[in-house]
Amino acid sequence: MTDLTRLTALQQAGLLRSGEVSSRELAATHLDAAQRQNHALNAWLVIDRRGALEQADAADARIAAARAEGPAALDALHPLAGVPIALKDLVSVRGGQATAGSKILEGYRAPYDAHITGRLKDAGAVILGKTNMDEFAMGSSTEHSAYGPTANPWALDRVPGGSSGGSAASVAAYHVPVSIGTDTGGSIRQPAALCGIVGLKPTYGRVSRYGIIAFASSLDQVGPFARDTRDAAALLHAVAGRDERDSTSAPIPVPDAWRALPAPDQAAASLKGRRLGLPREYFLDGMEPGVEARVREAVRALEDAGAIVEEVSLPHTEYGLATYYIVAPAEASANLARYDGVRFGPRLGDGDVLANYLATRGQGFGPEVKRRIMLGTYALSAGYYDAFYLKAQKVRTLIKADFDALWAQGFDALVAPTTSGVAFRFGEKMADPVAMYLSDACTLPVNMAGLPGMSIPCGLSDGLPVGLQLIGAPWAETGLFELACGYEAITADAPWRAIEPTALAQADDPAMPTPRQRAAALAAGLVG
Amino acid sequence: MATLSRSDVEHVAHLARLGLTAAELDRLEGQLNHILDQYAILARLDTEHIPPTAQTIELESILREDVVTPSLPVEAVLANAPAREGDFIVVPPVLGGE
Numbered sequence: 180m181t182d183l184t185r186l187t188a189l190q191q192a193g194l195l196r197s198g199e200v201s202s203r204e205l206a207a208t209h210l211d212a213a214q215r216q217n218h219a220l221n222a223w224l225v226i227d228r229r230g231a232l233e234q235a236d237a238a239d240a241r242i243a244a245a246r247a248e249g250p251a252a253l254d255a256l257h258p259l260a261g262v263p264i265a266l267k268d269l270v271s272v273r274g275g276q277a278t279a280g281s282k283i284l285e286g287y288r289a290p291y292d293a294h295i296t297g298r299l300k301d302a303g304a305v306i307l308g309k310t311n312m313d314e315f316a317m318g319s320s321t322e323h324s325a326y327g328p329t330a331n332p333w334a335l336d337r338v339p340g341g342s343s344g345g346s347a348a349s350v351a352a353y354h355v356p357v358s359i360g361t362d363t364g365g366s367i368r369q370p371a372a373l374c375g376i377v378g379l380k381p382t383y384g385r386v387s388r389y390g391i392i393a394f395a396s397s398l399d400q401v402g403p404f405a406r407d408t409r410d411a412a413a414l415l416h417a418v419a420g421r422d423e424r425d426s427t428s429a430p431i432p433v434p435d436a437w438r439a440l441p442a443p444d445q446a447a448a449s450l451k452g453r454r455l456g457l458p459r460e461y462f463l464d465g466m467e468p469g470v471e472a473r474v475r476e477a478v479r480a481l482e483d484a485g486a487i488v489e490e491v492s493l494p495h496t497e498y499g500l501a502t503y504y505i506v507a508p509a510e511a512s513a514n515l516a517r518y519d520g521v522r523f524g525p526r527l528g529d530g531d532v533l534a535n536y537l538a539t540r541g542q543g544f545g546p547e548v549k550r551r552i553m554l555g556t557y558a559l560s561a562g563y564y565d566a567f568y569l570k571a572q573k574v575r576t577l578i579k580a581d582f583d584a585l586w587a588q589g590f591d592a593l594v595a596p597t598t599s600g601v602a603f604r605f606g607e608k609m610a611d612p613v614a615m616y617l618s619d620a621c622t623l624p625v626n627m628a629g630l631p632g633m634s635i636p637c638g639l640s641d642g643l644p645v646g647l648q649l650i651g652a653p654w655a656e657t658g659l660f661e662l663a664c665g666y667e668a669i670t671a672d673a674p675w676r677a678i679e680p681t682a683l684a685q686a687d688d689p690a691m692p693t694p695r696q697r698a699a700a701l702a703a704g705l706v707g
Numbered sequence: 708m709a710t711l712s713r714s715d716v717e718h719v720a721h722l723a724r725l726g727l728t729a730a731e732l733d734r735l736e737g738q739l740n741h742i743l744d745q746y747a748i749l750a751r752l753d754t755e756h757i758p759p760t761a762q763t764i765e766l767e768s769i770l771r772e773d774v775v776t777p778s779l780p781v782e783a784v785l786a787n788a789p790a791r792e793g794d795f796i797v798v799p800p801v802l803g804g805e
Contacts, residue, residue: 288786523787572759574757
């Protein structure tokens with residue numbers, strides 16, 4: 180019998196329809212893997228075995244009813260019906276926790292479902308639990324979680340990336356075939372790259388954020404993690420589209436093409452004549468040679484398959500980091516004002532309301548969140564608004580115009596590195612916030628411009644995964660999916676594709692230290 | 708570019724309603740100034756005639772019909788309150804004194 184956890188979501192869906200496997204069996208097998216390895220990985224903040232098995236039984240009943248009704252009813256079932264999934268712990272699920280990785284939301288129970296939670300429940304997907312993350316999605320390593328860091332399934336002393344590190348690690352470690360993350364400056368694409376899986380940040384406005392804890396509202400988007408493009412597209416299809424409870428969700432049709440992507444042969448053939456731009460500014464000084472080599476090999480493979488690749492320039496790229504680190508903290512400082520200990524969460528301190536605010540927020544938020552609230556508050560404060568926030572919004576216009584010029588020249592997509600390095604060790608970037616911020620230098624301009632961006636695995640450097648970033652024009656996710664499918668087809672037999680995350684056997688060992696213990700030991704200089 | 712003094716850091720912390728320890732204020736003074744140094748690069752760009760971008764997808768304002776729709780039950784909302792009395796959330800006196 181094949182190991183069910185190695186199947187993609189769509190393969191699992193096939194077995195559910197043919198009756199070869201039940202949703203309960205799928206859920207139980209995946210839950211076992213998650214529960215066995217969470218000690219070593221800390222990818223999950225909640226593993227809801229009971230709730231998941233109930234959902235799986237309900238899915239099995241739906242599938243059985245459809246089977247009794249006939250083939251048309253089986254076909255009409257949603258592709259994710261009965262399939263296990265994980266949600267980042269900032270997505271509301273009615274009655275469950277949503278900590279956003281913060282102590283300030285300890286004990287909070289979501290009183291309603293997020294829009295995407297409702298869509299996934301309607302589809303019959305089985306939510307196994309909630310995944311770890313950097314506090315309020317602020318970070319690039321998941322080390323800023325109040326509930327301890329997550330380890331990378333490729334090397335337990337390294338980070339999975341962030342902020343959606345738990346969602347990425349859970350998919351890479353075969354605890355679920357697909358999961359949901361959010362991406363404000365790279366929080367889906369960067370962990371996807373570091374964990375060797377597929378991750379997509381859709382066009383701003385593609386997915387409703389109703390019921391999702393906000394970080395920076397002009398940048399945040401929700402998107403899928405998966406181990407291949409077809410699964411990512413199927414999951415995005417399930418959650419995308421206009422929702423009147425999020426005024427920024429766009430009334431743009433969701434293409435059914437996402438559920439019928441071309442077969443490998445066609446996808447490979449469709450690479451011929453595709454015009455791809457290679458932005459020279461994304462090959463940063465100090466980029467790891469192994470990462471650059473894998474990205475350039477991937478670009479050559481696309482060229483060999485008939486794509487037309489031209490080097491292009493996005494001249495304002497170097498201003499992206501400073502612009503982002505004004506806009507995002509400014510928006511965060513406003514969004515996070517609501518955590519005041521009045522209506523929900525712990526309330527600390529004695530005396531008047533001000534004393535409550537200071538104590539609740541001072542003790543409830545972690546260091547990175549405080550840093551960003553401080554930055555944002557300063558950038559918006561009297562006398563500095565024009566110099567910082569307004570200036571950054573103007574530079575944002577220039578960054579977006581760089582991309583617009585390339586779309587006007589007829590490029591189908593851009594290809595670039597997702598990150599300039601592979602997964603780094605715990606603690607390596609914790610002492611210097613700017614070094615951590617630089618992890619997202621190649622991803623955050625895409626958020627500034629509101630574009631869809633995707634990271635797909637393109638090989639290993641020193642045994643660790645490298646991500647290839649694909650960037651599209653607004654609403655051009657279909658083109659990215661086709662391009663990614665084409666790349667998957669032409670590299671289907673590449674030796675690196677057969678290599679599973681190399682620390683999974685260690686993660687099975689209950690004697691392994693937890694990621695928190697590893698990080699503490701590294702910090703204390705006890706380990707190499 | 709601007710530099711933050713220790714008292715500036717304390718002022719911003721007050722505006723942000725963050726109760727910080729002396730050690731946190733010390734650390735933030737160094738870190739925030741290091742981050743502000745990175746912002747200096749923006750001064751190189753002449754943006755006088757560039758319009759600001761607040762959002763990227765250029766949607767028209769979308770309005771819905773002004774009709775009452777169901778909202779959360781009172782119990783569901785109050786279930787998360789740290790302190791309540793009847794149908795109200797309890798907070799310490801805001802205006803001071805009796």
